[in-house]
Amino acid sequence: MKPAPFQYVVPESLEEVMDILGQHGAEAKVLAGGQSLMPLLNMRLARPAVLVDINRLPGLDQIAVEDTAVEIPCLVRQRAAERSPIVAEELPLLREALRHVAHPQIRNRGTICGSIAHADPAAELALVLVALEGEVVAVGRGGERRIPANAFFRGIFTTALEADEVIRSVRIPRRRFSGQAFREFSPRAGDFALVAVAVALDVDPQGRVQTARVAVAAGSDVPARLTEVEARLQGAQAGAEAVKAAAAQAREAVQAGSDAHASEAYRRHLTEVLTEEALLAAMATTGGNVA
Amino acid sequence: MAQAPRFTGQRIRRVEDPRFLTGRGRYLADLEPLGTLAVAFLRSPHAHARIRRLDVTPALQVSGVAAVVTGADLTEANIYCAGLGGQPYPPLAVDEVLYVGHPLVAVVARSRAQAEDAIDAVVVEYEPLPAVVDPVEALAEGAPRVFSQAESNLCFHLEHTPEGLDALFAEAACVVRGTFRHQRQTAVPMETRGILAQYEPVSSRLQVYASSQWGHGLRDGLAKALGLPQSKVQVTLPDVGGGFGAKYGVYPEDVVVAWLALKLGRPVKWVSDRLEAMVSDFHARDSIHIAEGAFAKDGTFLAIRDHMISPAGAYLLDGSAAVLETVIASLVLPGPYKVQAVGFRIDGALTNTTPLGTYRGVWGPAATWVQESLMERAASELGLDRVQMRLHNMVRKEEFPYASCTGVVYDPGSYQESLQTAMEAIDYPGFLKRQREARAQGRYLGLGIAAFVEPTSLGAWQPEPPTVPYESAVVRMEPGGEVVVQVSVNSHGQGHETTIAQLVADALSVDIGKVTVRFGDTAAAPYGGGTFGSRSITVGGGAALEAAGRLRDKILAIGAHLLEAAPEDVELRDGTVAVKGVPARSLSLAEIGRVAHWVPAKMPSGMEMGLEASSRYVPPPITFSNGCHAAEVEVDPKTGRVRIQRYVVVEDCGVMVNPTIVEGQIIGGVAQGVGAAFLEELGYGEDGQPWATTLMDYHLPSVTDVPRVECLHLETPSAVPGGMKGMGESAMVASPAALVLAVEDALSPLGVRFERMPLTPERVWQAMTATRS
Numbered sequence A: 001m002k003p004a005p006f007q008y009v010v011p012e013s014l015e016e017v018m019d020i021l022g023q024h025g026a027e028a029k030v031l032a033g034g035q036s037l038m039p040l041l042n043m044r045l046a047r048p049a050v051l052v053d054i055n056r057l058p059g060l061d062q063i064a065v066e067d068t069a070v071e072i073p074c075l076v077r078q079r080a081a082e083r084s085p086i087v088a089e090e091l092p093l094l095r096e097a098l099r100h101v102a103h104p105q106i107r108n109r110g111t112i113c114g115s116i117a118h119a120d121p122a123a124e125l126a127l128v129l130v131a132l133e134g135e136v137v138a139v140g141r142g143g144e145r146r147i148p149a150n151a152f153f154r155g156i157f158t159t160a161l162e163a164d165e166v167i168r169s170v171r172i173p174r175r176r177f178s179g180q181a182f183r184e185f186s187p188r189a190g191d192f193a194l195v196a197v198a199v200a201l202d203v204d205p206q207g208r209v210q211t212a213r214v215a216v217a218a219g220s221d222v223p224a225r226l227t228e229v230e231a232r233l234q235g236a237q238a239g240a241e242a243v244k245a246a247a248a249q250a251r252e253a254v255q256a257g258s259d260a261h262a263s264e265a266y267r268r269h270l271t272e273v274l275t276e277e278a279l280l281a282a283m284a285t286t287g288g289n290v291a
Numbered sequence B: 001m002a003q004a005p006r007f008t009g010q011r012i013r014r015v016e017d018p019r020f021l022t023g024r025g026r027y028l029a030d031l032e033p034l035g036t037l038a039v040a041f042l043r044s045p046h047a048h049a050r051i052r053r054l055d056v057t058p059a060l061q062v063s064g065v066a067a068v069v070t071g072a073d074l075t076e077a078n079i080y081c082a083g084l085g086g087q088p089y090p091p092l093a094v095d096e097v098l099y100v101g102h103p104l105v106a107v108v109a110r111s112r113a114q115a116e117d118a119i120d121a122v123v124v125e126y127e128p129l130p131a132v133v134d135p136v137e138a139l140a141e142g143a144p145r146v147f148s149q150a151e152s153n154l155c156f157h158l159e160h161t162p163e164g165l166d167a168l169f170a171e172a173a174c175v176v177r178g179t180f181r182h183q184r185q186t187a188v189p190m191e192t193r194g195i196l197a198q199y200e201p202v203s204s205r206l207q208v209y210a211s212s213q214w215g216h217g218l219r220d221g222l223a224k225a226l227g228l229p230q231s232k233v234q235v236t237l238p239d240v241g242g243g244f245g246a247k248y249g250v251y252p253e254d255v256v257v258a259w260l261a262l263k264l265g266r267p268v269k270w271v272s273d274r275l276e277a278m279v280s281d282f283h284a285r286d287s288i289h290i291a292e293g294a295f296a297k298d299g300t301f302l303a304i305r306d307h308m309i310s311p312a313g314a315y316l317l318d319g320s321a322a323v324l325e326t327v328i329a330s331l332v333l334p335g336p337y338k339v340q341a342v343g344f345r346i347d348g349a350l351t352n353t354t355p356l357g358t359y360r361g362v363w364g365p366a367a368t369w370v371q372e373s374l375m376e377r378a379a380s381e382l383g384l385d386r387v388q389m390r391l392h393n394m395v396r397k398e399e400f401p402y403a404s405c406t407g408v409v410y411d412p413g414s415y416q417e418s419l420q421t422a423m424e425a426i427d428y429p430g431f432l433k434r435q436r437e438a439r440a441q442g443r444y445l446g447l448g449i450a451a452f453v454e455p456t457s458l459g460a461w462q463p464e465p466p467t468v469p470y471e472s473a474v475v476r477m478e479p480g481g482e483v484v485v486q487v488s489v490n491s492h493g494q495g496h497e498t499t500i501a502q503l504v505a506d507a508l509s510v511d512i513g514k515v516t517v518r519f520g521d522t523a524a525a526p527y528g529g530g531t532f533g534s535r536s537i538t539v540g541g542g543a544a545l546e547a548a549g550r551l552r553d554k555i556l557a558i559g560a561h562l563l564e565a566a567p568e569d570v571e572l573r574d575g576t577v578a579v580k581g582v583p584a585r586s587l588s589l590a591e592i593g594r595v596a597h598w599v600p601a602k603m604p605s606g607m608e609m610g611l612e613a614s615s616r617y618v619p620p621p622i623t624f625s626n627g628c629h630a631a632e633v634e635v636d637p638k639t640g641r642v643r644i645q646r647y648v649v650v651e652d653c654g655v656m657v658n659p660t661i662v663e664g665q666i667i668g669g670v671a672q673g674v675g676a677a678f679l680e681e682l683g684y685g686e687d688g689q690p691w692a693t694t695l696m697d698y699h700l701p702s703v704t705d706v707p708r709v710e711c712l713h714l715e716t717p718s719a720v721p722g723g724m725k726g727m728g729e730s731a732m733v734a735s736p737a738a739l740v741l742a743v744e745d746a747l748s749p750l751g752v753r754f755e756r757m758p759l760t761p762e763r764v765w766q767a768m769t770a771t772r773s
């Protein structure tokens, strides 16, 4: 378990990063918190010729609140985000999800953007980015692009990022929901989820669901919104009945995978269970009139 | 003993802990003599394949590489496995690879990273051959054979049908049956295996350091494999970070590393990483029991039949699980219950997987599960209370020593009392009420009971025992009065430096701070069988007590002589020899030490100089500890997840030397039992590819999975000096059964029975869904 030989570079500016990536393309790999990349290197599953350590880039470790979005740059550690008052205030769903990511020791090093770049289909943070319609800010020699979450994740460990691009930050809209919740089921605390569900809702004073976001990661290639379920919820009276129906529909609608950890049937079942729990929890926090 | 024990039985803090807890332990990986070379192995990616071409020349070009060796280079060094399989066991594969992880090339380089680079450069062409993984399939007609020249994969067979067995089944009021499949596991000690070997030209001796449970065994094995005299191999064990059975014996990597050190004349070191550990440490368990139990109308347990099928992996090892787990099970299947006859059949099969060996509690987890399941199923068929029915069948106090129908003799224990104590602690009547109330609310609460015996402290348990039947100790008092104890057992986490010091300090009436316990170096420690089978404190401690007793007699004799008193009139007291009733007439141990080492004229006539005594203690064939586990669980009907609400252990291991250490062993065993019952599984695909090769896939219990364990103690002294019984494995023996049965009890309204562990949430959910529909 020792990595194959590589060249190690520690750039001190984003421009330098882009130069190196432009020069080496797919032969280079960015090293952020290392919590996914180091195991891959040690098992020789990843064999980059050049390792570009971005940990010394200046000015990229503070979360910023803008008019319409919260910006999380690439050196913000998961643990820092979890403890950030900005995240607590603006992005309660992200904060709730972060507690399910690995263990505190790993969150101390791992970055939010690193998890997004890694694109593990079971990753909590990717799911939240999809649920909250966030976007990825990628920079490369060709300039800067903003890629919406639903276009960013392309498959298992596969994203829309070009070989010469680096994620500078992720941006998540400042959009208050009246309620939200995150639920997951994993073999042990801190493990990747067999199924994870993120929901966010607006419920009007009459107790009707105005908008619903339901996103699920269930062992398929990418985390996805369940638009049919969202559509059914919209306009429905918030309450156990609507939730039950929505959860049953989620079971059918979800793209569930099958692997050594869980069968497709079990994942569908868990999707129903967790969707029900998450929707009820989200409705309970809305303060609306839940029947 | 001269006075009431000061240390034995007390919760003395472990003397080794300050070193371990402050990072000052010294493990194999910490040893780095000047010029040490690192080894990496190329391991087969196939379950079974012919090696069509093997070209190592590109590996020799890699920077830092000192040597590359293959099976062909090593034909002079062979380790052989025992048993009916009898296949030669070359340390590196020759011609064919037989399992994923089978080593076939070793590279020696300046660093491990360079050695791995060279491994990458080796060119191998494999011709895949048919593989067989499942033991039942391996024994079927026409199955692919692991060794093509062998007639079949059957590598071990034993059966016995006692007279009257069939009649007992024919007359029984109730016969219950079940299939019980214990999954494959591996021990996963926190410190992986490792070995460092160095040839010492001055003494023409091979010095070996290893992370092992048995230095003398490794020495003997290496001497045999390499054709060296035993005196020319010295094995030294540094601190060992866990073993659990996986570090007992000689592994192929050990032979390769030792051989390389001889060839290269430089220190050579290999430290297993977790990836290779998962496919090269002994795998364990993986047995199938097809069992039935016969019961009379009043619940009397009459007889057991059990067909055990167990894979050996690609080689039948000396300590093969296919033999040890099953043969010991055949002897103690009745557990604490009186049974009139046990019939069994054992079939061991070679398969294309990592060889199976020992893991804490060999025989126990599967057999206790069988034993307690038969009991539960019969109780529910006969409509009897399961606690009463157990009590009814248990060996009673007045029946000891009890000769079991299987031929083993149980020494006195507290079988009924431990069950009763456990039921009081868990509040059995109260539980039944809670369970009823919970069920009315759609909640599933269950109570699992596992009453167990643990055969410990093996001595001469067979006429020609396959294990060393004794342990040794040399107890020496230095001229200054300090005591050094050399023992043949060694610690890989058990706390021998503390417990053996407690025993010796009391035997010699000195402060525990004056006693140092040493082990782990074949050049200094007396011969013995190392640490296995819950026998260190009984057999090793017994030897220490016996030797200390002999030394005490000598000290008293010298003291009496110097005090001009009769030996029976003097006593050892707080570091002095004094005339009984006349404390003023006393001598310090330092004074006695001075005389014994320096002043022949003052010694009793004819007495040898020095203060040293030794013992080779052969214990009774088997000492049985016993106890009872009770687990209360709640099953989430939505997800199948099991939560352990309470966990009670009643343990009777005779006289406890150190209750804190006993409880540590219990809690660790329960943790591993949680792993067996709910989490851990080393599965293989049909193609022979293991699917748990990292700790992401092999789910060890973590802190949130292990319950708080309530420990209660009973003490029925054994016949060994000090009255101790072994207990290192008992919690692992009983806990899987208690947990699985708790889940079955919770789901009893649905009639769920489990045939295989672990009970992952998905399996529980499936079982619930299957019975609901």
Ligand SMILES: Cc1cc2nc3c(=O)[nH]c(=O)nc-3n(C[C@H](O)[C@H](O)[C@H](O)COP(=O)(O)OP(=O)(O)OC[C@H]3O[C@@H](n4cnc5c(N)ncnc54)[C@H](O)[C@@H]3O)c2cc1C
Residues within 6 Å of the ligand: A029, A030, A031, A032, A033, A034, A035, A036, A037, A038, A074, A100, A101, A102, A103, A106, A109, A110, A111, A112, A113, A114, A115, A116, A117, A118, A120, A122, A123, A124, A125, A165, A166, A167, A168, A190, A191, A192, A193
């Ligand atoms: C024991 C353990 C348990 C874990 N459990 C979970 C879990 O439950 N849920 C979960 O989601 N994750 C889990 N993880 C993974 C963890 O969340 C990682 O931290 C995260 O996936 C990667 O973030 P990182 O900063 O460490 O990235 P790194 O490991 O440094 O990099 C990961 C990948 O992203 C790329 N990358 C990183 N940053 C950038 C960037 N700014 N621009 C472009 N590419 C970039 C790297 O090149 C690499 O390919 C676990 C990890 C461990 C070790």
